Amino acid sequence: LFVELREKRGLAYDVSALFPTRQSASTFIAYMGTAPENTETALVGLVTEVERLCSQQLSQDELQVAKNKLLGQYALGKQTNGQLAQVYGWYETIGLGVEFDTLFQQDVTRVTPEMAQAAANRYFIEPYISLVGPAEAINFLG
Numbered sequence: 001l002f003v004e005l006r007e008k009r010g011l012a013y014d015v016s017a018l019f020p021t022r023q024s025a026s027t028f029i030a031y032m033g034t035a036p037e038n039t040e041t042a043l044v045g046l047v048t049e050v051e052r053l054c055s056q057q058l059s060q061d062e063l064q065v066a067k068n069k070l071l072g073q074y075a076l077g078k079q080t081n082g083q084l085a086q087v088y089g090w091y092e093t094i095g096l097g098v099e100f101d102t103l104f105q106q107d108v109t110r111v112t113p114e115m116a117q118a119a120a121n122r123y124f125i126e127p128y129i130s131l132v133g134p135a136e137a138i139n140f141l142g
Helices: 002-008 036-055 060-076 081-093 100-110 113-123 135-141
Strands: 014-018 029-033
Touching (some): 036 135, 060 100, 081 100
């Protein structure tokens, strides 16, 4: 998302995706911040990129970049004792245990392009879209 929508096309101030760890069901979120005049183009681009995950396998290089970013951000969130306590405490609270920290990282490294596409096809089936901004920027939706 970041490379295509921000770096290549210059459509976003910020673009990212996340899947918050929750005790029960969670929601995959893809989001971006863009200038009002880019809203329609940015939305189409975001939807296209998510749909691409279902229709085309990521290359090994694309997947490795995504894994590196995910694991790098994960490591950055565990730099202080306070951050570690929050992460480990949360995993204990939701019943995953402290060992989930290691298992999560190992599982990320094992993901293949085939696995990523299968997950996309399983979970990206019913999108919900929310737009926030000036009315004139989002009226194109009708």
